[in-house]
Amino acid sequence: MKNLIIPFLVFSSFLYCSHDAFAQTGCTDPISCNFDPLATVDDGSCIGAYPDINCDHLINVMDYMLFMNCLNCPADPATASIEILKCDFDGNGSVGLSDLIILISHYGDVVIFN
Ligand SMILES: [Ca+2]
Numbered sequence: 379m380k381n382l383i384i385p386f387l388v389f390s391s392f393l394y395c396s397h398d399a400f401a402q403t404g405c406t407d408p409i410s411c412n413f414d415p416l417a418t419v420d421d422g423s424c425i426g427a428y429p430d431i432n433c434d435h436l437i438n439v440m441d442y443m444l445f446m447n448c449l450n451c452p453a454d455p456a457t458a459s460i461e462i463l464k465c466d467f468d469g470n471g472s473v474g475l476s477d478l479i480i481l482i483s484h485y486g487d488v489v490i491f492n
Pocket residue numbers: 429430431432433434435436437438440441
């Protein structure tokens with residue numbers, strides 16, 4: 379029995395120390411188009427709030443229509459839905475004219491993300 383204790387302790391410490399080896403890296407921000415629901419560690423790859431609201435890689439009339447559903451809504455991260463938070467492009471806590479200007483300035487852009 380004594381001979382099994384040391385290998386067990388060595389193996390247990392290996393598992394404890396290497397728990398990060400099982401962590402999956404990726405974007406952990408749910409408002410980002412490249413959000414990875416399986417990621418447990420953010421790798422800094424999130425593209426943030428961007429006018430491609432429906433994440434189809436194009437900024438067009440579909441994003442504009444989704445944006446109009448959010449216009450004049452408060453975008454408090456504690457209470458707002460993901461859909462509304464995605465419309466707060468400037469991150470000022472509300473969806474308004476400044477966000478609309480950002481959307482218009484990117485209208486027609488092709489968005490590349492993984
Ligand atoms: Ca889009």
